[in-house]
Amino acid sequence: MELCSREVLVIREAKRTSAGPLQGAIQPRNHVHNGSTLEGALPKVGRNSACSCLSGKKFKHCCQGKIDWERLRRDRADPQPYMSARGRNLQFAAAIIDALQLDPAAQMSLTRYKQSFSADAVRKIYEAIMSIWPPETDIQNVLERSRDEVSGLYVGDYQIDYLSRAVVRHSIYANKILLVEPFQHPYILSPKFNPIENPHQYRAQTLKDVNFYFAMMPWVQAGIVEFIRTPADFDRHLNIAALKRAQLVAKDATIQAAIRESTQDLHQRHYDRQGPQLAVLSAPDSYLRRIFNKVRKRNDEVSEDDFISYIHSLRERDLDFLEPLQAADGGQLHNFFAGGLMETASSAAQMTGSYLFTDLKAKWAQIERDRGTNAETEVWSPFAKAVQNTKLHYLNNLSAQDALRLRAEGRLENLRAFMTKMWAKAQGDQPFSERAAIDLANELAAAVGEAEAEWAHLKTELVKRASQAAVASIAAFGPAIATGSALWHAAATAVGSIGVALWSKYKRRQYDVKFPAAFFMDLKDSA
Numbered sequence: 399m400e401l402c403s404r405e406v407l408v409i410r411e412a413k414r415t416s417a418g419p420l421q422g423a424i425q426p427r428n429h430v431h432n433g434s435t436l437e438g439a440l441p442k443v444g445r446n447s448a449c450s451c452l453s454g455k456k457f458k459h460c461c462q463g464k465i466d467w468e469r470l471r472r473d474r475a476d477p478q479p480y481m482s483a484r485g486r487n488l489q490f491a492a493a494i495i496d497a498l499q500l501d502p503a504a505q506m507s508l509t510r511y512k513q514s515f516s517a518d519a520v521r522k523i524y525e526a527i528m529s530i531w532p533p534e535t536d537i538q539n540v541l542e543r544s545r546d547e548v549s550g551l552y553v554g555d556y557q558i559d560y561l562s563r564a565v566v567r568h569s570i571y572a573n574k575i576l577l578v579e580p581f582q583h584p585y586i587l588s589p590k591f592n593p594i595e596n597p598h599q600y601r602a603q604t605l606k607d608v609n610f611y612f613a614m615m616p617w618v619q620a621g622i623v624e625f626i627r628t629p630a631d632f633d634r635h636l637n638i639a640a641l642k643r644a645q646l647v648a649k650d651a652t653i654q655a656a657i658r659e660s661t662q663d664l665h666q667r668h669y670d671r672q673g674p675q676l677a678v679l680s681a682p683d684s685y686l687r688r689i690f691n692k693v694r695k696r697n698d699e700v701s702e703d704d705f706i707s708y709i710h711s712l713r714e715r716d717l718d719f720l721e722p723l724q725a726a727d728g729g730q731l732h733n734f735f736a737g738g739l740m741e742t743a744s745s746a747a748q749m750t751g752s753y754l755f756t757d758l759k760a761k762w763a764q765i766e767r768d769r770g771t772n773a774e775t776e777v778w779s780p781f782a783k784a785v786q787n788t789k790l791h792y793l794n795n796l797s798a799q800d801a802l803r804l805r806a807e808g809r810l811e812n813l814r815a816f817m818t819k820m821w822a823k824a825q826g827d828q829p830f831s832e833r834a835a836i837d838l839a840n841e842l843a844a845a846v847g848e849a850e851a852e853w854a855h856l857k858t859e860l861v862k863r864a865s866q867a868a869v870a871s872i873a874a875f876g877p878a879i880a881t882g883s884a885l886w887h888a889a890a891t892a893v894g895s896i897g898v899a900l901w902s903k904y905k906r907r908q909y910d911v912k913f914p915a916a917f918f919m920d921l922k923d924s925a
Contacts, residue, residue: 446458450477451481451485452488453484453485454621478532479536483540483624484618487615489530490625491612493523493530497519497520497522497523498514499519500514509714512721516601517597517598520598521593521597523593524581524594524600527581527583528584528585531583531627531632533632535632537631537749538629538749540626541626541746542750544576544624546751548571548573549572549576549752549753550575550754550782551576551578551743551746551750551752551753552568552577552737553737553754555664555736556736557667557668558613558614560757562613563757565614565622565623566796566797566800566801567786567796568782568785569622569804570801570810570917571785571810571814571817574621575622576623576624576746577625577626578626578628578737578738579626579631580610581611583631585632586630586631601720601730602721602732603731611625620798622801622802626746630745637742640739640741640742643741644741647764652763653760653763653764653767656760656762657760660759660760660761664758668734676732678709679716679719679722680722680723682724686705737761744768744772747774752774753774753777753778753779753782754772754779755782756786766830780829781817781821783835784821784825785817790842790843790918795921796921800917812914815914816915817914823837825837842915845913846918846919849916850919853913
């Protein structure tokens with residue numbers, strides 16, 4: 399079975415990017431100081447060149463006047479402390495590829511891909527985390543450099559379907575979406591649960607985390623998403639203190655009720671997939687045979703071997719399933735990730751100037767409870783909750799291409815201004831309420847209706863223009879026949895068509911500026 403094209407393309411792109419300005423910086427830290435590596439890693443950059451920190455910005459808009467990359471190259475200094483969060487994301491993607499010994503240029507069977515997740519490969523992946531995000535990282539500096547005009551830090555369900563929906567919805571008004579790294583930092587883990595010292599127990603979870611990471615890499619490449627780490631990853635005492643505070647917060651009656659609702663919601667979301675995966679696919683064949691023979695009926699046409707073959711086919715096709723449990727391997731650790739503790743996420747949000755948003759009721763309750771501690775959260779989080787809960791089906795049609803198109807056409811700020819204007823009408827006295835989301839949906843629907851009415855008028859006008867152009871072409875055709883020059887007819891027709899095209903483009907540009915809701919109208923048309 400072949401890896402699907404998405405996985406192959408993402409892996410290839412991650413590898414290609416890693417061979418850019420800092421090729422070699424993903425190697426173990428004692429190799430970074432190699433002269434030839436550093437010379438290749440830090441080429442001379444101009445003001446309009448891509449910055450060497452791999453932020454995706456031009457040098458003049460990023461490190462100029464802050465970091466002397468020329469001096470770093472001259473002194474053969476370690477560039478790692480100066481890397482942006484996005485740069486570290488790209489380094490890590492390339493380190494994963496190296497650890498798994500993947501060839502992005504070649505198709506690989508899914509079976510072979512899963513087999514690459516050996517204990518040694520897992521250890522190398524987590525060693526790369528220690529190299530790319532070393533314990534001495536100035537995390538506050540890295541996070542402050544991730545600031546953008548409007549950015550949101552997502553602390554919800556990280557299962558790829560739910561996270562993707564959240565990212566695309568909020569990318570239509572936020573400049574950047576920040577995600578907390580799903581890979582645990584080895585620095586804060588005890589030896590018994592440390593993936594560097596005991597990597598075998600992390601093989602299954604690492605497969606899931608790598609698949610998730612590669613699925614999000616196109617967003618990272620586009621500069622819309624960045625994976626960050628929180629200060630607690632670099633301070634064991636801070637991590638323990640955050641755990642204790644989270645336990646105290648969980649005793650609040652309102653938070654407890656929200657936690658119960660979230661638990662039920664998550665069970666409904668994931669039981670159909672993860673339940674069978676853990677209970678059936680992970681079970682040894684010997685156990686499955688016993689169970690099958692207990693429940694089968696005498697006249698059942700499905701044999702024991704047929705049943706086992708079917709389970710094997712499910713295992714092979716499941717991208718996130720590694721292998722069944724074996725008595726000798728000591729078991730596998732599995733975790734559910736939702737952006738980590740609110741305490742640590744809140745501190746990261748403060749440093750990045752981001753608002754917090756989620757898709758889990760328990761975390762919305764905590765965000766609402768603590769919104770006064772973060773100015774961005776107080777302003778943007780109620781709006782983000784309304785956008786998250788707005789029941790407009792065509793918002794589910796959003797894609798990464800839509801987010802990129804908004805930015806390429808320079809329409810992001812205009813759409814954000816429009817949506818916040820609608821929100822000002824809808825939020826009322828209780829902006830975190832479900833009613834606010836309903837009112838926002840109604841405001842957006844009304845605005846889309848106005849845009850559709852104007853578009854119908856514009857199309858009518860376009861038809862008139864096209865008809866006039868056709869008449870002009872026919873009028874030009876008479877002299878052409880009289881002079882015997884058919885070229886005049888072709889020229890007249892071309893002039894008419896170009897005129898209509900230019901007029902249409904100009905009118906559409908005016909229309910998009912005046913009616914930002916047309917963006918949603920396009921989504922309705924694609925439904």
